[in-house]
Amino acid sequence: MLxxxxxxxxxxxxxxIGISLISFxxxxxxxxxxxxxxxxxxxxxxxxxxxxxxxxxxxDKPVIVQYGLxxxxxxxxxxxxxxxxxQRPVFxxxxxxxxxxxxxxxxxxxPITLLINVLSLVLIIGVALPLGVxxxxxQNQLTDRGITLFVFIGFAIPGxxxxxxxxxxxxVQHSWLPISGLESMGHEHLPWFSRLIDTLKHLxxxxxxxxxxxxxxxxxxxxxxxxxVLHQDYITTARAKGLNENRVVYGHAxxxxxxxxxxxxxxxIPGLIGGSVxxxxxxxxxxxxxxxxxxxxMRDFPVIMGILxxxxxxxxxxxLLADLAYAWAxxxxxxxxxx
Amino acid sequence: MKKVLRNPLALxxxxxxxxxxxxxxxxxxxxxxxxxxxxxxxxxxxxxxxxLMGTDGLxxxxxxxxxxxxxxxxxxxxxxxxxxxxxxxxxxxxxxxYRGWVDTVIMRVVDVMLSIPTFFLILAVIAFLxxxxxxIMIVIGLTSWMGVTRLVRAxxxxxxxxxxxxxAQALGAKDSRLIxxxxxxxxxxxxxxxxxxGIASAVLVESxxxxxxxxxxxxxxxxGNILTDGxxxxxxxxxxxxxxxxxxxxxVLGYNLLGDGLRDAYNPRTSQR
Numbered sequence: 001m002l003x004x005x006x007x008x009x010x011x012x013x014x015x016x017i018g019i020s021l022i023s024f025x026x027x028x029x030x031x032x033x034x035x036x037x038x039x040x041x042x043x044x045x046x047x048x049x050x051x052x053x054x055x056x057x058x059x060d061k062p063v064i065v066q067y068g069l070x071x072x073x074x075x076x077x078x079x080x081x082x083x084x085x086x087q088r089p090v091f092x093x094x095x096x097x098x099x100x101x102x103x104x105x106x107x108x109x110x111p112i113t114l115l116i117n118v119l120s121l122v123l124i125i126g127v128a129l130p131l132g133v134x135x136x137x138x139q140n141q142l143t144d145r146g147i148t149l150f151v152f153i154g155f156a157i158p159g160x161x162x163x164x165x166x167x168x169x170x171x172v173q174h175s176w177l178p179i180s181g182l183e184s185m186g187h188e189h190l191p192w193f194s195r196l197i198d199t200l201k202h203l204x205x206x207x208x209x210x211x212x213x214x215x216x217x218x219x220x221x222x223x224x225x226x227x228x229v230l231h232q233d234y235i236t237t238a239r240a241k242g243l244n245e246n247r248v249v250y251g252h253a254x255x256x257x258x259x260x261x262x263x264x265x266x267x268x269i270p271g272l273i274g275g276s277v278x279x280x281x282x283x284x285x286x287x288x289x290x291x292x293x294x295x296x297x298m299r300d301f302p303v304i305m306g307i308l309x310x311x312x313x314x315x316x317x318x319x320l321l322a323d324l325a326y327a328w329a330x331x332x333x334x335x336x337x338x339x
Numbered sequence: 340m341k342k343v344l345r346n347p348l349a350l351x352x353x354x355x356x357x358x359x360x361x362x363x364x365x366x367x368x369x370x371x372x373x374x375x376x377x378x379x380x381x382x383x384x385x386x387x388x389x390x391l392m393g394t395d396g397l398x399x400x401x402x403x404x405x406x407x408x409x410x411x412x413x414x415x416x417x418x419x420x421x422x423x424x425x426x427x428x429x430x431x432x433x434x435x436x437y438r439g440w441v442d443t444v445i446m447r448v449v450d451v452m453l454s455i456p457t458f459f460l461i462l463a464v465i466a467f468l469x470x471x472x473x474x475i476m477i478v479i480g481l482t483s484w485m486g487v488t489r490l491v492r493a494x495x496x497x498x499x500x501x502x503x504x505x506x507a508q509a510l511g512a513k514d515s516r517l518i519x520x521x522x523x524x525x526x527x528x529x530x531x532x533x534x535x536x537g538i539a540s541a542v543l544v545e546s547x548x549x550x551x552x553x554x555x556x557x558x559x560x561x562x563g564n565i566l567t568d569g570x571x572x573x574x575x576x577x578x579x580x581x582x583x584x585x586x587x588x589x590x591v592l593g594y595n596l597l598g599d600g601l602r603d604a605y606n607p608r609t610s611q612r
Contacts, residue, residue: 018450026464161580270455274460275458277459293551304466311456312454
């Protein structure tokens with residue numbers, strides 16, 4: 001296991017280098033140099049902040065040197081300060097000479113997005129798993145057809161449109177759910193339990209919207225996985241030796257059908273993080289997605305580069321965890337039989 | 340193709356796409372108004388015989404703008420996926436045919452691209468360039484070739500040592516002949532399936548970007564930016580949100596049904612079921 005872990009870990013190094021190259025390349029996509037294009041887009045950009053930008057990315061030096069310096073700063077997690085938000089640190093808090101702490105922008109936004117994504121994953125597992133299993137067991141019956149229809153619509157529905165419709169229906173027409181932000185007015189004066197309910201109410205729609213595509217995908221995946229496994233010889237054997245159907249389905253089939261799901265979850269992380277842009281900007285939730293969207297609108301380059309890099313690194317960590325979980329769950333992988 | 344159209348879901352998908360293609364082609368002839376004509380006397384009218392889908396905040400006819408929006412949606416879908424598929428075929432073919440270090444390098448690049456959240460990547464590029472329909476198509480294309488690459492590579496790897504390929508090679512066929520007359524034609528079905536499904540997601544991404552104001556720019560109509568207006572007026576003009584959303588839903592559904600039907604028709608394992 002240790003050998004596998006080390007191998008898997010070293011395998012990440014070229015990926016990190018690749019990510020840094022791509023991020024760096026994107027920064028140089030701008031026609032001319034980013035200080036000039038920034039000036040043309042962002043009215044807030046003063047000569048001073050342009051100078052800062054030049055210093056931040058050492059734009060006066062050759063490209064190779066710029067890249068080296070940039071990587072060096074990334075390695076120490078120094079993403080600079082934001083242009084748009086009064087020089088706030090992009091990633092982590094800083095202390096000034098009076099001991100006042102300024103929180104980092106990503107530091108504040110990341111936990112919110114992680115919370116939404118974890119809740120969406122819980123929703124996906126809680127709903128998609130039973131749907132997929134039922135669909136497979138009732139293959140080609142009415143229930144299966146109904147679930148398949150739901151899956152197709154789930155794939156095709158634009159998340160932002162559904163968000164708008166739900167916002168209108170549950171928030172504007174019926175006032176069942178709040179339509180923006182994370183907390184109601186006066187949130188901090190409520191007892192902890194009401195505070196929790198308040199936050200959960202605010203999170204209900206965003207979590208549903210960001211989980212919907214995944215929900216459809218995983219249902220279909222579980223269904224097909226179950227169908228595949230149910231046709232295997234060992235299932236026939238289990239039935240032939242007289243095990244009851246429940247043991248066969250849940251004890252033998254489901255466990256094996258679920259294995260690949262671990263990888264799928266790993267692979268879905270970038271989609272979830274990226275998808276947070278739409279849900280968060282519609283519902284005005286101050287997470288990574290909204291931070292990124294605002295940064296794009298303001299051409300706040302340090303924030304854009306910071307989130308791009310952190311998002312990619314998070315994906316790598318997620319994939320690593322998924323692979324480790326797979327190795328833990330499937331002895332064939334950790335003994336190197338597969339791959 | 341006959342086999343595909345015998346599948347009822349695929350047939351529905353095909354009809355939807357054909358219908359939209361037809362409407363997009365004849366848009367200038369059937370559109371009752373000029374898509375950009377502002378009419379201050381007809382602001383936010385609800386659907387009626389004069390305005391089938393009502394009018395927007397500037398008095399423009401929503402039905403007309405929807406028709407023109409379908410052109411954008413089709414164009415973005417086809418061009419973006421065309422770019423992605425072209426890159427994917429070239430890289431996947433090279434990786435799968437020559438294997439070795441070229442394969443390793445290409446697949447690592449794929450891994451890197453897959454580990455950057457795509458929507459972030461697209462938005463970042465748009466932030467450094469300017470949003471326009473051409474940039475959107477190119478950016479979506481350049482960020483969605485990884486799936487095709489993997490697919491083509493896998494097909495090539497599995498076909499490379501089949502007897503008919505080895506026979507052709509033994510007869511002295513050049514690499515290019517092996518690739519273009521033996522390997523590529525035999526990998527075509529999965530490539531077409533993944534392209535059709537790719538168009539579906541490109542349509543979703545474009546509408547999302549336009550909705551966020553970072554895609555197709557006003558006054559050019561796209562389903563996504565009609566929805567941006569819809570959001571603005573959601574309390575008094577439901578028609579501005581309903582129709583573009585439904586149009587996107589139906590289009591994407593159409594591509595998905597067609598793609599899935601095609602896959603089922605050519606995959607003996609699933610078509611038996």
